[in-house]
Amino acid sequence: MKALILVDIQNDFIPAAPGKPEGALAVPGGNEVIEVANRLLPQYEFVVATQDWHPAEHKSFASQHPGRSVGEVVDLAGLDQVLWPDHCVQGTKGAELCDELNLSGVHEVVRKGTDADIDSYSGFFDNGHRKATGLEDLLKQHDVDEVHVMGLATDYCVKFTALDAVQLGFKTTLITDGCRGVDLQPSDCDRAVEAMRQTGVRIMTNITT
Ligand code: VGL
Numbered sequence: 786m787k788a789l790i791l792v793d794i795q796n797d798f799i800p801a802a803p804g805k806p807e808g809a810l811a812v813p814g815g816n817e818v819i820e821v822a823n824r825l826l827p828q829y830e831f832v833v834a835t836q837d838w839h840p841a842e843h844k845s846f847a848s849q850h851p852g853r854s855v856g857e858v859v860d861l862a863g864l865d866q867v868l869w870p871d872h873c874v875q876g877t878k879g880a881e882l883c884d885e886l887n888l889s890g891v892h893e894v895v896r897k898g899t900d901a902d903i904d905s906y907s908g909f910f911d912n913g914h915r916k917a918t919g920l921e922d923l924l925k926q927h928d929v930d931e932v933h934v935m936g937l938a939t940d941y942c943v944k945f946t947a948l949d950a951v952q953l954g955f956k957t958t959l960i961t962d963g964c965r966g967v968d969l970q971p972s973d974c975d976r977a978v979e980a981m982r983q984t985g986v987r988i989m990t991n992i993t994t
């Protein structure tokens with residue numbers, strides 16, 4: 786079976802709009818993926834949304850590293866860690882999946898990044914591949930052998946979710962028009978798509994399934 790994975794379509798990744806505050810880690814054009822998701826999700830028998838879900842003192846937050854600022858890289862659990870603004874804090878409005886997302890078409894939500902001491906870009910594992918989130922088991926329970934991946938952000942959580950999906954043996958497609966990225970460095974998103982392609986992710990735009 787084929788599943789759609791919606792990566793981190795949460796308020797904190799969405800730019801300001803009339804009547805809506807800017808998300809804490811707003812991804813340029815992030816709002817534009819919502820209509821793509823809503824158009825596609827009725828076409829899948831199984832839809833999973835991932836949710837970045839950090840404790841308030843998460844070590845990926847620059848605020849937890851005195852003297853450091855957003856965008857700097859530190860060592861965390863032996864891994865390079867980009868420091869982010871506080872975002873997707875458990876229980877906050879910013880951590881909620883976007884209101885405009887048609888949640889009635891989402892069958893399961895998988896939370897990640899819950900351990901304060903390690904980040905989790907992938908929907909499957911933390912960045913050290915130490916603990917699984919349960920997404921792989923969930924997909925296998927539903928006899929999923931193929932996943933289509935879209936959401937935020939192309940160069941972080943979408944990328945690592947798609948790479949892990951391939952590594953776990955799922956036939957994996959990236960829906961590029963359903964993704965937007967951070968581009969902390971110019972072309973990060975282009976490089977992320979290329980890395981996915983080279984690993985075996987099928988790259989598709991304007992998918993109609
Ligand atoms: C993400 C940075 C930090 C993402 C999550 O969803 O791509 N990026 N946390």
Ligand code: ZN
Pocket residue numbers: 837839845872873898
């Ligand atoms: Zn995060």
